[in-house]
Amino acid sequence: MNSRHGRKKSDCFLAEGLRCCREAVRLQPTWIELVLCSQDFCRSQDGQEFLAQLSARGLSWQQLPEAEFKSLAETGHPQGVLCLLHRPDPPAPVLPKPFCLLLDQVREPGNLGTILRTAWAIGLPAVWLVSGGADPYSAKVVRAGMGAQFALQLPVFADLPAAVAEFRRLGGGEVWCTLPGTGCSLFEEEFQLHNCALVIGNEGEGISHPELGRPVTIPMPGKAESLNAAQAATVFLFEAVRRGMLK
Structure with a gap:
C-alpha cells in the first residue's frame, strides 16, 4: 500500500x-x-x-x-x-460543469490533495489529471484530500495534449493556462471560465504545453516568483465562486 x-x-x-x-x-x-x-x-x-x-x-x-x-x-x-x-478504475471523462479543472502532473502530494479538497469544497464534480503527477490514492494525498477522492470523478490522461483534445472533442471551449507573470489577470472580465478548462501546472516545471491555451495569471505586487500549485488553484477556484459560477 x-x-x-x-x-x-x-x-x-x-x-x-x-x-x-x-x-x-x-x-x-x-x-x-x-x-x-x-x-x-x-x-x-x-x-x-x-x-x-x-x-x-x-x-x-x-x-x-x-x-x-x-x-x-x-x-x-x-x-x-x-x-x-x-481503488476505483478511472472513469470515462464527461464534460465537467461549469468548467474543467485540469491538473498537469502536480507531483507534490500535499498540493494535489489540497487542490482536490478545494475543488470538492466549491462544488466541482470532477478534476482531470495528467499522468506523471502524484498518485491521487497515495496515503499523503488521501490525507490532504480529507475525503475528496470519494466525491470527485478523477479521469486520467496520458499527457496534456490528450486531455485538451478530449476536452475539445466533448464540446469544451477556451483552455486557460495558469502562468506566473504573463497573460491577462484572473480578475479581468477577459478571463471567463464558463465551459472552459483551467490548467494548473506542476511545482517545478509549470505547464508542459502552455501553447495549448491562453495564458492567465494571478497579479502579485510583491517580489515572490510564484505561488505553489495549491495556493494558485485556490485563488482561481474561489474567483469562480465570487463570480457566482458555483452556488
Missing part, C-alpha cells in the same frame, strides 16, 4: 484518520474492504459513534491492540482508525 505499484497491484488503497474514514463510509461504502480500529479508539466517544455509523451501513470492523495498530498506521500519532478500500 505504500507504493504506487503496490496500490495498483492490489487494487486497494488506505484511508487513515477519523474524518477521512467517515467520508469513505458516507460517500463510498461499497469501496470499503476492511476497517481496522485500535482498542482505545473503540472505547472513545468518537469511536463509538463511528462504529455505530459502520453498523448502520452493514459494515464490520476489526479491533486491534494499540501496538499492532500503530505498526500498520502511516502517521506518527494515529487516530486509531483506518480503512482499506478498493
